[in-house]
Amino acid sequence: MNNIKLAAVCTFGLEAVVKRELQNLGYENLTTDNGWVYFDANIEDIAKTNINLRSAERVMLVLGQFKALSFEELFNEAYDLPWEDWISADGKFTVKGKSVKSKLFSVPDCQSIVKKAVVKKLSEKYDIEWFSESGAEFTILVSIHKDIATLSIDTTGAREGLFKRGYREKSTIAPLKETMAAALIQLSYWNKDRILIDPMCGSGTIPIEAALIGRNIAPGLNRTFASEKWEKVKSEYWKNTKIEARKKIDLETPIKIYGYDISKRAIAIAKQNAIEAGVEDCIEFQAKDINTFKTTPFDYGILITNPPYGERIGSVEEISEIHKTIGKVFGRNPTWSNYIITSIENFEKDYGKKADRRRKLYNGDVKVEYYQYYGQRPEQ
Ligand SMILES: C[S@@+](CC[C@H](N)C(=O)[O-])C[C@H]1O[C@@H](n2cnc3c(N)ncnc32)[C@H](O)[C@@H]1O
Incomplete structure (x- = not known):
């Protein structure tokens, strides 16, 4: 009732x-x-x-x-x-x-x-x-x-909102909140049967959240909540919910996610975070400059990324170059769907095309837009 x-x-x-x-x-x-x-x-x-x-x-x-x-x-x-x-x-x-x-x-x-x-x-x-x-x-x-x-x-706890999953031991500059990364993935065409790339993955939030979704691992399994101590919310409710959630984990489906970043330190952190989250087998991390991509590595992939905004990392020219590369390499391949979250207003100009859909969001206090470019779906 x-x-x-x-x-x-x-x-x-x-x-x-x-x-x-x-x-x-x-x-x-x-x-x-x-x-x-x-x-x-x-x-x-x-x-x-x-x-x-x-x-x-x-x-x-x-x-x-x-x-x-x-x-x-x-x-x-x-x-x-x-x-x-x-x-x-x-x-x-x-x-x-x-x-x-x-x-x-x-x-x-x-x-x-x-x-x-x-x-x-x-x-x-x-x-x-x-x-x-x-x-x-x-x-x-x-x-x-x-x-x-x-x-x-x-009921969650004032200090530790649901973005705290318990896997992020260390982070890089300007990490995306786990809750926002999960939302960006769920707003995309990605599902566990498709390839996903984040070429500027920083501490790995987008690849890790996608792997958790792909494996159907409930995000709150490894943390505690304020209401666990409330008399009315009995410990058996938490225990039963966790048992149910664990039963639903899918360890069988092969999942292919790639996380790249120019920073070797970021990649080391991302790898560690993926281990903490228990999804390291789903993600291949590699230190790589996005500007070295000449073509897309596969067909029918999905790119979801959070490039530097320039407020904390990267010069205006560097950021513009990154946007141009995303447009030239991933944007020109009609089999790719590309999703980019940024606060930079002339993004579409550098990318070379108007987005199929733009969604206004907030990354913390920063007003951002989520540019969505839809590609062809793989034939069944
Ligand atoms: C806003 S941060 C991404 C944060 C990430 N989503 C997270 O949650 O940790 C942007 C990332 O782009 C990386 N980056 C900057 N220039 C790059 C380039 N040319 N190629 C690849 N990565 C680059 C930075 O090292 C940084 O980790």
Whole structure:
């Protein structure tokens, strides 16, 4: 029986990808709003979604949503929510906040009002005045958008969003978030039967995330989540979800992914990360300058890459040269589908062709575009 409301929170622009992931996990009646994908669930689903979602940043337990035009309304509505159903007497709780286009715009005030309401409610319910805060972590979020307040608790953990898979021991400059890499792959035509190349793979995030998808390895199998310590989310839910997820791993299908980078250090890090992720057998890494490619190494391949943006690495000329090479080598072969994420505005000019589709995304705080060029599919 579905008796709670959850929301998978993601980067703006990735709602459709997260929605599709949730549908593939069997959820229905999904509603989307500004980076939040809401769905009805039961308590076990807290474990299921945290362990299986690839592109969402975190899973929030939504306790209530209401109109709040005054601090009094915010306090009263917040007080009425069943905090005691979730937060134990020894719970360590903090309140985070954000407010967009709303009458209640002072985030610190909103946080402190909600904190007071929660403290009052829990003091009455547990008949205590002092909270030891020595137990599980509950990060409450008060998020107000156009005067509608959503109050939720972070089931993933405030410090370690879902991008933390547990395999990235070391990283290079400007790595892509694992959640974003997984989304870029899922927005492409790639599937495990096709060849994938990232010619500027840095710490290997795109190849590794693709290998995890290809092997059907749930991304959250090797980490912990804040709600594992919550009394209500029983340890058997996590155990059973992990057993289910492990059963679904496909170790049979041969997977062909290639990761290149001009930096030998980056390649060494990428190899180590792939070992940590348990997918080193799927990926061939090699130190290589993209400008040495004269032709595509295969037909019917997929290129997904995140070239240097120039803010942290590479001069304008070097970056322009890289874009030209991608266009000349991979763009001219009609059997290749090419996907490039960059913040550089004249990318299409250097590549030599307008993209079939452009998608606006955010890589952290940087506004980027995902240029998608569709090639022919291999004959079946
Ligand atoms: C934005 S980073 C890629 C980050 C990567 N997606 C990750 O998650 O770690 C760009 C990468 O391009 C590499 N690079 C720069 N010039 C190159 C070239 N000419 N050929 C191949 N790689 C190059 C850099 O060494 C850097 O690792």
